Amino acid sequence: MAPDLRERVGERRPDDRLVEHHVGARVARAAHERLVVARHDDDARPPARDIVVRGHLRGLPAAARGDDVDALGVEQQPKHFTDVGDVLDEEHPEPLARRISSPILHTLFSPSTTGEADAEWVRSGRALTRPEGRWSTGSLVNTALKRTPLYESHVKAGARMVPFGGWEMPVQYAGIVEEHRAVRAAVGCFDVSHMGEFEVEGPQALASLQRLTTNDVAALEVGQVQYSLLCYPDGGIVDDLTLYRLAPERFMLTVNASNIDKDWSWVREHGAAARWRNVSDDTGLIAAQGPKAEALVGRLADRDVTGIAYYHFAEGRVAGIRTLISRTGYTGEDGFELYVAAVDTPRLWSALLEAGRGDGVVPIGLGARDTLRLEMRYALYGNDIDATTNPLEAGLGWIVKPAKGDFVGRDAIEKVRVPGPRRKLIGLEMADRSVARHGYAVTTPVASPTVGREGAPTANTIGIVTSGSYGPSVERSIAMAYVASAQAAVGTELGVEIRGQVRPARVVKTPFHPSRVKK
Amino acid sequence: MANVPADLKYTREHEWAKREGDRVRVGITAFAQDQLGDVVFVELPKVGAKVTAHQAFGVVESVKAVSDLFAPVSGEVLEINAELPQKPETVNKDPYGKGWMILVKPSNAGELDQLLTAQQYEEFVAQGGGH
Numbered sequence: 001m002a003p004d005l006r007e008r009v010g011e012r013r014p015d016d017r018l019v020e021h022h023v024g025a026r027v028a029r030a031a032h033e034r035l036v037v038a039r040h041d042d043d044a045r046p047p048a049r050d051i052v053v054r055g056h057l058r059g060l061p062a063a064a065r066g067d068d069v070d071a072l073g074v075e076q077q078p079k080h081f082t083d084v085g086d087v088l089d090e091e092h093p094e095p096l097a098r099r100i101s102s103p104i105l106h107t108l109f110s111p112s113t114t115g116e117a118d119a120e121w122v123r124s125g126r127a128l129t130r131p132e133g134r135w136s137t138g139s140l141v142n143t144a145l146k147r148t149p150l151y152e153s154h155v156k157a158g159a160r161m162v163p164f165g166g167w168e169m170p171v172q173y174a175g176i177v178e179e180h181r182a183v184r185a186a187v188g189c190f191d192v193s194h195m196g197e198f199e200v201e202g203p204q205a206l207a208s209l210q211r212l213t214t215n216d217v218a219a220l221e222v223g224q225v226q227y228s229l230l231c232y233p234d235g236g237i238v239d240d241l242t243l244y245r246l247a248p249e250r251f252m253l254t255v256n257a258s259n260i261d262k263d264w265s266w267v268r269e270h271g272a273a274a275r276w277r278n279v280s281d282d283t284g285l286i287a288a289q290g291p292k293a294e295a296l297v298g299r300l301a302d303r304d305v306t307g308i309a310y311y312h313f314a315e316g317r318v319a320g321i322r323t324l325i326s327r328t329g330y331t332g333e334d335g336f337e338l339y340v341a342a343v344d345t346p347r348l349w350s351a352l353l354e355a356g357r358g359d360g361v362v363p364i365g366l367g368a369r370d371t372l373r374l375e376m377r378y379a380l381y382g383n384d385i386d387a388t389t390n391p392l393e394a395g396l397g398w399i400v401k402p403a404k405g406d407f408v409g410r411d412a413i414e415k416v417r418v419p420g421p422r423r424k425l426i427g428l429e430m431a432d433r434s435v436a437r438h439g440y441a442v443t444t445p446v447a448s449p450t451v452g453r454e455g456a457p458t459a460n461t462i463g464i465v466t467s468g469s470y471g472p473s474v475e476r477s478i479a480m481a482y483v484a485s486a487q488a489a490v491g492t493e494l495g496v497e498i499r500g501q502v503r504p505a506r507v508v509k510t511p512f513h514p515s516r517v518k519k
Numbered sequence: 520m521a522n523v524p525a526d527l528k529y530t531r532e533h534e535w536a537k538r539e540g541d542r543v544r545v546g547i548t549a550f551a552q553d554q555l556g557d558v559v560f561v562e563l564p565k566v567g568a569k570v571t572a573h574q575a576f577g578v579v580e581s582v583k584a585v586s587d588l589f590a591p592v593s594g595e596v597l598e599i600n601a602e603l604p605q606k607p608e609t610v611n612k613d614p615y616g617k618g619w620m621i622l623v624k625p626s627n628a629g630e631l632d633q634l635l636t637a638q639q640y641e642e643f644v645a646q647g648g649g650h
Contacts, residue, residue: 176582177557367556368581431606433560435580470559470582479557498580499562 042219051480096450147346148193149284157363158328162483165258165382167194170365176367180472184374184513187290188364189352192337193345196280198267201250206269210252212408213243214391220245225328229401230266231409235416236387237394239263240379242328244313254285256381270408284345288352289335289372291516292359297336300355301325305336310518319351330369332376332515354469375471377427377510383438384425384466384480393421393482423463424488427510428496430477434503436468436496442481443495446502457494459502461485473513479505522549524615528591528631529640530573535615536591536634539622543631544604546619547579549611550644555581558610561603563620568596570623577620579610588620592630598622620632 026034046411145168154161159170170191173179182188200208209217215228223247230238239259244252264278288350299303301318305325313326319473324339353361370380377395385394387469391413402414430436442463468479479496487494490509495502527535530645533551537544553559560580570576576596584637602609610618625631635643 140546171583172556175557371582433604434562435560435585470557472557472582 027187033376036329042275071077109195146194148191149342150191150349152345154191154363159363159365162366164366165194165256165384166494167257169194170363172365172367173363176365176371177472178472179362179364180371181362181366182360182362183290183333183368184473185290186360186362187288187292187296187335187356187363188368189284189349189356190287190289190364190369191345191349192287192369193342194257194282196255196257196263196278197283197285197286198253198255198264199246199250199255199277199279200267200271200274201247201277202273202275205249205251205275208267208274209243210404210407211242212267214269214400214407214409214413215243216404217243217245218404219401222247223311223312223314225326227311229396229399230263230408231391231407231413232387233408233412235390235409235412237381237385237389237391238266238387240381240385241394242326244324244326252279258382262473277392282342282346284342285337285346286338286345286352287329287331287342288356289329289331289333289364291328291334292356292361293333293335294518296352296356296359296361297325297338300351308336308431317350319355321348321351323348327518329517330376330378331372332378332511332513332517333372334516334518370467371469371472374467374478374480375473375511375513376515377481377512380467389425390416390421390484392416393423396423420485422485423482424485425466425480425482426488427508427512428468428479428481428494428505429474429508429512430479430496431504431506433477434471434496434498435464435470436479436481436498436503436505438466438468440465440468440501441497442483443502444498444504445489445493445495445504459497461497462494465496477514478512479506480510483507522615523637523641523644525637526572527615527637528634529637529643530589530591530634531643532587532589534589534591536631538631541624543594543595543623543625544619545591545621545623546614548640549614552611552614552618555579555584555586558607559581561610561620563599563603564596566599570594570596570621572627579607590623591634592623592625593627594623595624596621597624599644609610 029190043089082519145163146166147168149208153166154170156211157173159173162171163169164171179188206217212230213228214231215226217226220226220243224245226243227240228243229240232238236400239255239262241256241263242254244254246252247312253267260278260280262469268276280416281386294306297318300319302318302320303314303318305316308314308325309329310327313324316325317321317425318325318340321340326337327335328337329335338348353363373380379396380392385391394415397417400413404409428442441461442465443459443461446459450474463481463483465479465481468477468481470476471478481496483494488507492507494505494507497503523529526626527537529535529548529560533548533560535548542611555568558579558581560578561626562578564570564576570590570593572593574590577588579588583625600619603620614619
């Protein structure tokens with residue numbers, strides 16, 4: 001029996017307030033879908049980096065698909081997401097949406113090619129840019145997707161390619177769970193060339209970065225890497241990034257792919273005194289992650305890599321290719337992120353996969369990248385943090401250093417620090433295997449979730465899920481969520497409303513899986 | 520092309536239906552499980568529930584996707600696969616066997632005949648459903 005009518009859904013407010021909504025809820029699906037739609041309609045959001053979507057096993061509506069109803073008379077259903085994932089190939093130059101009516105294909109990945117991605121297209125092309133006029137989403141979104149230098153390798157390896165933040169990226173090769181486990185047990189290689197890199201130099205570089213970023217750049221030594229944030233004056237997050245001190249007056253910032261253009265405008269506007277260079281298009285980036293990553297990279301490097309400490313980097317040659325070898329990653333495993341010239345990226349990729357064969361190396365898609373980072377509770381921009389979230393509620397207070405002097409967003413963030421944030425990003429574990437996904441309401445617990453007697457409120461909304469999945473290493477359904485601070489303590493029993501039912505969840509310690517980075 | 524057993528009937532939503540005497544067993548196709556990827560959760564109706572042809576009777580979740588399950592025929596649920604909540608990966612491993620979902624007593628036997636044959640389903644997938 002379904003619980004009764006749900007009046008409103010929980011929403012995240014830009015002012016960081018959580019509004020308590022009555023969730024008495026009869027519905028389910030309609031309300032649920034409204035959530036999903038709301039998310040995709042939210043212009044304030046950057047292109048989604050979230051690759052989870054709800055769909056049917058049905059096709060696009062014929063009109064939206066730009067296609068005739070097919071010969072078998074497929075019954076068309078409205079559809080609230082707009083992407084399809086597929087690989088373009090030379091034999092099928094026609095718009096993809098004409099070829100694909102498989103509903104499941106549509107279910108896999110969410111729209112990531114929105115207006116901002118269009119803007120990315122404005123950046124002058126390199127070889128990576130897909131020829132104009134070939135769309136991945138047919139009549140729905142005419143957005144050219146960019147490709148990394150490894151696009152051909154992915155296709156050859158049989159990867160499932162999907163649009164992601166304006167890029168055509170591999171979401172999986174062998175399968176998300178298998179790839180995830182390979183990284184935890186051995187080593188995996190990730191193409192993260194879509195990420196953006198900016199260089200900044202000159203006598204004003206340090207001062208500009210101190211003003212732009214929340215962490216203390218003066219404390220960063222040459223050869224060291226720092227996790228940091230760009231914030232808006234109101235404390236909302238422009239992006240999270242890693243900052244490299246290449247030389248006393250020269251730095252590199254690595255930013256999220258979907259934010260490259262936004263960030264580029266932002267840093268030049270607010271750090272105008274320094275000399276900036278957007279080297280995103282010239283830079284390839286491969287992550288080698290897992291307990292065997294050190295041995296693998298070490299075998300190919302012309303220098304010792306064991307001495308490179310966590311969040312440090314060194315320059316050297318890997319497989320004969322000039323590489324910035326950075327002991328960083330997004331998986332919770334030991335490993336490296338290898339920056340090379342775009343043109344050299346395929347050679348390094350092949351060399352790693354070849355040399356790592358005995359280690360069990362496999363290529364890893366974005367799907368496993370997401371489950372790996374989720375188990376570590378690492379924030380994903382666009383999911384867990386964005387312009388409406390404050391660093392303190394996101395648990396990122398440790399990279400905000402007010403004592404260093406003024407920076408964009410400092411006053412707003414510090415105003416929150418003393419009273420403490422009203423909501424907090426916490427880890428949730430589901431009691432059963434149902435998956436709490438981005439946008440689902442977090443509620444107070446209910447003893448009997450499916451029984452909604454008339455007039456008896458079943459639960460109150462006290463938060464919202466930002467990321468959630470089955471965690472292949474923890475072997476449970478886990479999630480990250482913002483909840484009211486009063487309910488954020490480890491051990492608190494809560495619920496997550498999934499398709500109209502409140503299912504039991506509990507606040508747990510994070511990371512969900514123990515970190516094995518080299519400290 | 521994924522495995523499409525000749526003795527089953529199919530929906531355009533990628534469920535299969537197998538006549539077993541006066542009952543119909545239902546699951547999702549090999550193509551469906553492959554496209555979904557690792558199945559991590561299956562939500563099924565209760566025994567005794569009524570399902571309606573072309574309407575959702577449950578949900579299957581993979582790591583990255585949530586999809587409704589559509590009933591190939593109308594009728595009453597006689598059995599559900601009680602193993603799936605604990606072992607959802609069975610859907611990937613054996614979609615036409617141990618990964619079955621519900622057993623239905625159809626209320627309108629004619630509905631089964633309106634489903635796609637294996638050949639029609641293969642064509643359907645080859646035309647638009649696959650890549």
